[in-house]
Amino acid sequence: MTRDEAATRLELIDVALAANGWSDSQIDREYRYRAGRVFFLGDEVHREVPQSADYVLRERANGVALAVLEAKDESHSPGAGLQQAHAYAEDLGAPLAIASNGHAYVVQSLQSGEIIQIDAPPGPTGLLDIIHGRFRAPAPNxxxxxxxxxxxxxxxxxxxxxxxxxxxxxxxxxxxxxxxxxxxxxxxxxxxxxxxxxxxxxxxxxxxxxxxxxxxxxxxxxxxxxxxxxxxxxxxxxxxxxxxxxxxxxxxxxxxxxxxxxxxxxxxxxxxxxxxxxxxxxxxxxxxxxxxxxxxxxxxxxxxxxxxxxxxxxxxxxxxxxxxxxxxxxxxxxxxxRGIEDGFLATYQVLQVSTNLDERGLHIAREVEFGAELFTPEDVEIRDVYTSEQFEREISVPDRTRVLCEHLANKIREWGTAEKTIVFCVSAAHADTVRTHMQNLLGVEEGLPRYAVRIVSEERDSATLLEEFRDPRGRQPVLATTVDLLSTGVDIPSLRNVVFMKPVSSPIVFKQILGRGTRLDPSTGKLFFRVVDYTNATRLLDAWDLPSAPDEEWVTGAQTVLVSVRNVDGEPILGARVAATLGRRHIARGITDQYGQCEISGLPVGSLTVRASASGRRPGRVRVNVPQDDEIEVVLEESGVGPGRMVISGVEVTLAAEITLNLTSDGRELSVEQYVDLAGERIRDAVQGSPATLRELWRDPSTRNRLRQSLREHSVDTELLGLVLERPDVDDADLLTYAGWREPLRTREERARRVELRSDSVLPGLSDPEQKVLRGLLDQYRVAGLNELDSAAVFRTPALRSIGGLDAIVSMLGGPTRAREILVLARNEIYRNGGVA
Known part of the structure; x- marks a missing residue:
C-alpha cells in the first residue's frame, strides 16, 4: 500500500535525516512560513489556512537555516516539491532546496542553480561548509x-x-x-x-x-x-x-x-x-x-x-x-x-467620506448671503472659496466638524463602542473640539467620563493618557484625538479605527499613521482595522500598501495633457506635484521640470480634475475636459500665514459621499460573484477533470481530504461557499461543482431522498437490518454532510443510536467488515450517476 505524505515523512524521511546526522533540535518541522492572510468577503472576515514548509534544516535550534526540504507521498516523483522548496529557501535565505518522496532526494543549490539527485539527504557538515564559505574574513562566523x-x-x-x-x-x-x-x-x-x-x-x-x-x-x-x-x-x-x-x-x-x-x-x-x-x-x-x-x-x-x-x-x-x-x-x-498577504499584519477596510463642502468648496459670499456668521481676525484677507486643505487651518467650520463627529459616532455605534479609535486632527484646538463632540456623543451614552481624550504635546499628562489608552484591558479611554503625537513610535495592537480628520500630503506621514493599525492583536481577536477618511488622505495608498493595484481604482486611457504650474507673476514653479483625478480616484501623477511643466499621460476621455501643490504655496486645481484641453495652466499662490483663523458658523453641511473599500490579496474589493468565480478557477485547476472526476474524488475520504486541503490552501472552502451562497443545506460536492462548472445546486435532502427512491437497485439486495442502517446513515448525512460517513464514529450519532449504537449495529450486520461496506455503499450511492437518477 502506498504511503501518504504523513507516513512518508514519519517512516522514511525522518528516519533518513536522523541516520545522516540531523538531531531533532536541528529540524524545524512544519515551519510556519505564512500565518494565513486575513481578507474580507462581504461583511465577513476570514483567514486563509497558514502555509508551512515541511522541514527547515538548521545549524542549531533557531539557528541559521541550511536547507528547506519539501516532502511528497510515495506516488510522486522525488523532485515534485522542488519548486516549492526553492521558493521557501529563497525567502528564508537557505543555500539549498531539497525535495523527496522518501526514496530519493533532489537537491538544488540556490547559488549555482545546479540540481542533483541522491539516495539520502545531505548531512549538516557539508551544509555548514557552504555557510562558512560565504565569508572571506577569518573571524568567527x-x-x-x-x-x-x-x-x-x-x-x-x-x-x-x-x-x-x-x-x-x-x-x-x-x-x-x-x-x-x-x-x-x-x-x-x-x-x-x-x-x-x-x-x-x-x-x-x-x-x-x-x-x-x-x-x-x-x-x-x-x-x-x-x-x-x-x-x-x-x-x-x-x-x-x-x-x-x-x-x-x-x-x-x-x-x-x-x-x-x-x-x-x-x-x-x-x-x-x-x-x-x-x-x-x-x-x-x-x-x-x-x-x-x-x-x-x-x-x-x-x-x-x-x-x-x-x-x-x-x-x-x-x-x-x-x-x-x-x-x-x-x-x-x-x-x-507583503505583510498582509503573509498574514503577519492586519488587513484594513477603507471608508471614504466627504461632505458637500469638501466636494464643491466653501463659498464665503454665498454662505454669508444665506445667513452664515463670519468672524474675521484683523489683517486676514478673505478668500472667495476655501477647500478641504484650509479647513481648521485658515478657517474653522464648526458645523463641518460636528457633522463629521456625528457620522463617526454612528459608525462606532455600528461597529462597537469599545473599539479603540484614534482621530488625527488639524491642530490641538481642533483635537479638543473633536474630543468634546465624541465625549458628548458616546461617552455619556457609555457612562464613561473619559471615553474620549485629547493626547497632544500640550497636555501635561499626555504620557499617562497614552499608557491608559494603549492598555487593551482598560475600559477608558477608548477614543483619542491627536495631531501627530500618535503618528509614530507608539504600539497600540488593539487599535481598530484610524480616522483622518486632517488633510495629509506627505506619503511618509500617511504611511506612519496607517501603520498605527497594522498590528494583529490576539488578546482582543483583532484581525483587521478600519481607515475612516474624511480628507481624501487614502489617495496616497500605493503598491507598498496594497498587494496589487486594483483595476477598479485606477482608470486609464490614451490621452495626454501638458500641465504648466506657475506663480501669480507667471514664473514657472520647479518640483510642483501634479495629479490627475477622476472623482476620488487617482489616474496619473507627475512633478514639474525647470520650466514648470510636466506631461501626464494615460488619461481617459472625459472631465477630470488636475491638482498641483508645491512647498510654501496653496494647492491649486483645474477642471479639464479631455481631449479638448491638451494644455492647461495651474496658478499657485503663496501660502502666507495670518495672525489667526477665520470662523464661519451657520453653514449647511451634508454628507455627499460614502464609499467602502475592502482589500483582498489582489487589492480589489471582492464581491460574492467574484469569489465564486475565483473559487471555480481554483477548483478546476485542482481537479484537472470534470464534475464527475470531482465527485469520484469526493467519495473516498483520503482523496477528499487531500482535495479539501489543497483547495483551502488556495482560499476555497466549502463552508465559506455555503455561507456566501446562502445555501448551507447544499452538499459540499455540489457547492464545488456549482462554482467550478455551474452545475445545479442539490441539497443533501434531495440526494438522500434519491438514494431511498432507488429501491429497485439498492434496497432489495440488503437485509432489513442493513436497510435500516442505510436509512440511518442517510439521515445523518442530511444533517451533517458526507464527512460524517467516513468512520465508525457515525454509529454513535443520534440518527444511529436509535437503532442501537455502534456495538449493536456491528453485531446486527455480522461484524465490522460489513459495517464498513455499508458505509462505502452509502457514500457511493449518494453520488451514483451524479446523484440525479
Whole structure:
C-alpha cells in the first residue's frame, strides 16, 4: 500500500535525516512560513489556512537555516516539491532546496542553480561548509551565532538579518532595511547587533531613535545584552563602560560643556550605529551626529518606501548598493502589502467620506448671503472659496466638524463602542473640539467620563493618557484625538479605527499613521482595522500598501495633457506635484521640470480634475475636459500665514459621499460573484477533470481530504461557499461543482431522498437490518454532510443510536467488515450517476 505524505515523512524521511546526522533540535518541522492572510468577503472576515514548509534544516535550534526540504507521498516523483522548496529557501535565505518522496532526494543549490539527485539527504557538515564559505574574513562566523532570544524569527526577519550580516562581513559601511510598521524592525536590528557583538565583529554600538518612547522600547528589546546596555541622557555621564548605547537625536545634539553631547565621544568610538526611522536622520542638524561617527557601520531602519520625499535617505544609506540607474536602494524590503498577504499584519477596510463642502468648496459670499456668521481676525484677507486643505487651518467650520463627529459616532455605534479609535486632527484646538463632540456623543451614552481624550504635546499628562489608552484591558479611554503625537513610535495592537480628520500630503506621514493599525492583536481577536477618511488622505495608498493595484481604482486611457504650474507673476514653479483625478480616484501623477511643466499621460476621455501643490504655496486645481484641453495652466499662490483663523458658523453641511473599500490579496474589493468565480478557477485547476472526476474524488475520504486541503490552501472552502451562497443545506460536492462548472445546486435532502427512491437497485439486495442502517446513515448525512460517513464514529450519532449504537449495529450486520461496506455503499450511492437518477 502506498504511503501518504504523513507516513512518508514519519517512516522514511525522518528516519533518513536522523541516520545522516540531523538531531531533532536541528529540524524545524512544519515551519510556519505564512500565518494565513486575513481578507474580507462581504461583511465577513476570514483567514486563509497558514502555509508551512515541511522541514527547515538548521545549524542549531533557531539557528541559521541550511536547507528547506519539501516532502511528497510515495506516488510522486522525488523532485515534485522542488519548486516549492526553492521558493521557501529563497525567502528564508537557505543555500539549498531539497525535495523527496522518501526514496530519493533532489537537491538544488540556490547559488549555482545546479540540481542533483541522491539516495539520502545531505548531512549538516557539508551544509555548514557552504555557510562558512560565504565569508572571506577569518573571524568567527556571526551567522552561526544564536538568535537574541528563544523566540523563532519569521522568515523575512531571518532573511533581513542574514543579508545585513553578509553585507557587513563583506566590508559594507552603509545599509538600509525597509520593513513595514509592525513587522519587527527592532527585532531584526537587535539580532544583527547580537550576532556581530557575540562574535567580536563589533564591540561598541549606538542605537539612535527620535522619540523618548522608542528609547525604552529599544532598550527593553535588547534585554539579552544585560548590563552591556546603557542609556545616554542629557543630564547623565556617558555610559562609557557599556557596549550598547541608546540615545535620541535630540539628546545627543543637546549642549554639553560648550559643545554638543555627541562630541564628547571620540569619532571612532562606535563600530556600528543603528538608526531607527532613518528617513528623518539625514536632514538638518542631526546629520552632524552621523557625520561625527562616519567611520562606523551605519544601519538605517525605515518603514517608508523609496519615493521623491525619501530620496536623500536612499542616497545615503544605499550608496554602496546601487540599482541599474545608479541610485541607492534598500538591502532588504518587506512591504505592508507583503505583510498582509503573509498574514503577519492586519488587513484594513477603507471608508471614504466627504461632505458637500469638501466636494464643491466653501463659498464665503454665498454662505454669508444665506445667513452664515463670519468672524474675521484683523489683517486676514478673505478668500472667495476655501477647500478641504484650509479647513481648521485658515478657517474653522464648526458645523463641518460636528457633522463629521456625528457620522463617526454612528459608525462606532455600528461597529462597537469599545473599539479603540484614534482621530488625527488639524491642530490641538481642533483635537479638543473633536474630543468634546465624541465625549458628548458616546461617552455619556457609555457612562464613561473619559471615553474620549485629547493626547497632544500640550497636555501635561499626555504620557499617562497614552499608557491608559494603549492598555487593551482598560475600559477608558477608548477614543483619542491627536495631531501627530500618535503618528509614530507608539504600539497600540488593539487599535481598530484610524480616522483622518486632517488633510495629509506627505506619503511618509500617511504611511506612519496607517501603520498605527497594522498590528494583529490576539488578546482582543483583532484581525483587521478600519481607515475612516474624511480628507481624501487614502489617495496616497500605493503598491507598498496594497498587494496589487486594483483595476477598479485606477482608470486609464490614451490621452495626454501638458500641465504648466506657475506663480501669480507667471514664473514657472520647479518640483510642483501634479495629479490627475477622476472623482476620488487617482489616474496619473507627475512633478514639474525647470520650466514648470510636466506631461501626464494615460488619461481617459472625459472631465477630470488636475491638482498641483508645491512647498510654501496653496494647492491649486483645474477642471479639464479631455481631449479638448491638451494644455492647461495651474496658478499657485503663496501660502502666507495670518495672525489667526477665520470662523464661519451657520453653514449647511451634508454628507455627499460614502464609499467602502475592502482589500483582498489582489487589492480589489471582492464581491460574492467574484469569489465564486475565483473559487471555480481554483477548483478546476485542482481537479484537472470534470464534475464527475470531482465527485469520484469526493467519495473516498483520503482523496477528499487531500482535495479539501489543497483547495483551502488556495482560499476555497466549502463552508465559506455555503455561507456566501446562502445555501448551507447544499452538499459540499455540489457547492464545488456549482462554482467550478455551474452545475445545479442539490441539497443533501434531495440526494438522500434519491438514494431511498432507488429501491429497485439498492434496497432489495440488503437485509432489513442493513436497510435500516442505510436509512440511518442517510439521515445523518442530511444533517451533517458526507464527512460524517467516513468512520465508525457515525454509529454513535443520534440518527444511529436509535437503532442501537455502534456495538449493536456491528453485531446486527455480522461484524465490522460489513459495517464498513455499508458505509462505502452509502457514500457511493449518494453520488451514483451524479446523484440525479
Amino acid at each position: 556571526p551567522l552561526l551565532a544564536p538568535t537574541l532570544s528563544d523566540r523563532p524569527l519569521r522568515y523575512y526577519q531571518e532573511r533581513a538579518v542574514h543579508i545585513a550580516v553578509d553585507a557587513i562581513m563583506a566590508g559594507r559601511k552603509r545599509l538600509l532595511l525597509n520593513l513595514a510598521t509592525g513587522t519587527g524592525k527592532t527585532v531584526v536590528s537587535g539580532n544583527i547587533v547580537w550576532k556581530l557583538w557575540r562574535t567580536g565583529v563589533v564591540r561598541k554600538v549606538l542605537f539612535l531613535v527620535d522619540r523618548v518612547s522608542l528609547l525604552g522600547q529599544a532598550y527593553n528589546s535588547f534585554s539579552a545584552f544585560g548590563d552591556a546596555r546603557g542609556v545616554v541622557g542629557e543630564d547623565k555621564d556617558l555610559p562609557l563602560l557599556r557596549d550598547v548605547h541608546f540615545a535620541t537625536y535630540q539628546g545627543l545634539y543637546s549642549e554639553r560643556g560648550g559643545g554638543r553631547l555627541f562630541e564628547q565621544y571620540p569619532p571612532d568610538y562606535f563600530d556600528c550605529v543603528v538608526i531607527d526611522e532613518c528617513h528623518r536622520s539625514g536632514y538638518g542638524d542631526w546629520k552632524a551626529i552621523l557625520d561625527h561617527f562616519g567611520n562606523a557601520v551605519h544601519v538605517g531602519l525605515t518603514a517608508t518606501p523609496k519615493r521623491a520625499d525619501t530620496i536623500d535617505t536612499y542616497a545615503y544609506f544605499g550608496a554602496e548598493l546601487l540599482d541599474d540607474g545608479g541610485h541607492g536602494q534598500a538591502d532588504y524590503e518587506y512591504s505592508l502589502a
